[in-house]
Amino acid sequence: MLIELSEVSKIYNQGHPNEVRALTDIDLRVEQGSMVCLKGPSGSGKSTLLAIIGCIFPPTSGRAAIAEKQMTRLPDRFLTLHRRETIGFIFQRFNILPELTVLDNITLPLLPLGVSPKERKLRAHALLERFGITHRAQFPAGQISGGELQRVAIARALINNQPILLADEPTAHLDTVLSREFMVIMQQLKEAGKTIVIASHDPLVFEHPAIDRIVTIKDGRIHVP
Amino acid sequence: MAQYNIEKQLNILDYALSSLWRRRMKSLSVLLVFAAVIFLLASFQMVTQALSDKAKQVLAYTPEITLQKMSAGRQETFPLTYKDQLDGIFGIRRVVPRIWGYYFDEVRLANYTVMGMDTAEMPEGDRLDSALASGKMPSHEESGRVVIGHSIKKGLDLGGRSTFSLFRPDLSLKPFEISGEFSQNTDILTNDLMVMTLDDARDLFAIPAGQVTDLCVYVANPKEIDTIARKISDALPAVRVLTRPQIQKTYQVVFGWRSGFGSICLLAALAAFVILAWDKASGLSPEERREIAILKVLGWETSDLLAVRFWESVIVSGLACILGMTAAYIHVVYFSASLFRPVLMGWSVLRPELHLLPSMAAGDILLILAFTVIPYLAATVIPAWRSATVPADSALGG
Known part of the structure; x- marks a missing residue:
């Protein structure tokens, strides 16, 4: 198993008056090379679950093993180190820095890894070519179209060739055409061996044939119909 | 790594x-x-x-010890005969009388510092010429000759002339001829300075004959400045004794x-x-x-x-x-x-x-x-x- 969560709970501000229980007793196993959709309404806990899988923070209780490493008691620094080796992120609205060029946006995850400029350029150009946006390499990211932006975000998530790809509401601000295009790329990546977890309540995503499994989250729990 | x-x-x-x-x-x-x-x-x-x-x-040119007479907190002239009372103090190389005063030029609304002295009497008198951009210091025989600072020359606006006059206290005019000009490198102290003979300075300020404002004392061993200054104070209790280190400190x-x-x-x-x-x-x-x-x-x-x-x-x-x-x-x-x-x-x-x-x-x-x-x-x-x-x-x- 590439992702293995057992009785995972997350409580924000534990012990304080503003304590919020976001997740309760989550059990989830995701095999390598599969694509899972986390489905649920806003506030259901999808993003929190994605953050735990993405090693952004550890669960309050339970066990979480990502790429065979136990996350539960890992300090923040090690979570970061493990995250950058293992997880690629695609954000809602893509979270591209608009003033940086497309090339600089794509290579952002490589800067703290001490990758040389030559190597960074080489890796980025391979991805730009793969997604057909080589001609946009030196454009400020704020000046490219929504479809190109989406491909830049995917390229950035793949730049370090991490085995797991997490996407948080990736189609929330895309039209139908771009949403379909996004899922086609995800399908290709899955076929290339990537393990993909997408948090979305968009039918175009969870009804896509490439999705192996839908996990419905409701009030912080996995909902079994 | x-x-x-x-x-x-x-x-x-x-x-x-x-x-x-x-x-x-x-x-x-x-x-x-x-x-x-x-x-x-x-x-x-x-x-x-x-x-x-x-x-x-610039202060390197000042005498090692300067004597002045103070009365009611103000400087006043004193007889040159005070010099005789220093004869017995061992270590004094030379005593040079000086008149130091300020002249207010009412025409140009400027203050000049006037120094009357016989520069040939000073142990480092020769070195003073190096502070000049042109000309030479007036000797005691050269009555009416004066060395002036850069700003004074500019302020006097002499054109091609080298002569000018200043008023005595009785409003009669005293003529001067410029014999030299201080270098701009020493501007900070010489900019408003006029150096003339002792007699000319006395004449300009109407100071009685045989009177001076300062006695400049030069010592043989600079390490003995303080000791000699103390002895001078004992010999001339009415006189203010200023040493070069004190002036530098000021x-x-x-x-x-x-x-x-x-x-x-x-x-x-x-x-x-x-x-x-x-x-x-x-x-x-x-x-x-x-x-x-x-x-x-x-x-x-x-x-x-x-x-x-x-x-x-x-x-x-x-x-x-x-x-x-x-x-x-x-x-x-x-x-x-x-x-x-x-x-x-x-x-x-x-x-x-x-x-x-x-x-x-x-x-x-x-x-x-x-x-x-x-x-x-x-x-x-x-x-x-x-x-x-x-x-x-x-x-x-x-």
């Missing part, structure tokens, strides 16, 4: 540069304000040091006080700038918070984000230092430190036209760096710690 760390720091430096470029208007405004603060501090330090050096250089105190006052004002400006920098660095715009959260999710550690801010501050403060110090040098050399003249040169009616050579010891440069760059780094990097702890999950949706 070392290669990895170097490459990583270079990457972060590259990102810091691009980050400064993206916020170029903000970066430029901080850089300019910072450079202005360094410019003020550095040029103040340079001019103070240059003036102090210049004063030291000048140092004057410069020290003036520069200290200026420095306090400038340090207050620096403090205001640092507070502003702290305030700016502490407050994060929503865009900046978002950028930090994105970078953290993408695998940047808190230390990487601090390194970005550190490099940004190093670049800004380094550039500000280069700009500020270069501007200060130009200000002192080419503009004669015109901004600080009212503070540092406020004692003379005839303001010397400064030709200063900036003088700055390595210690002064380090001091300025310590007072500017270090507070700026602290004011920007310390609050950045708080900024860098923006939770990464804020980049994710709800």
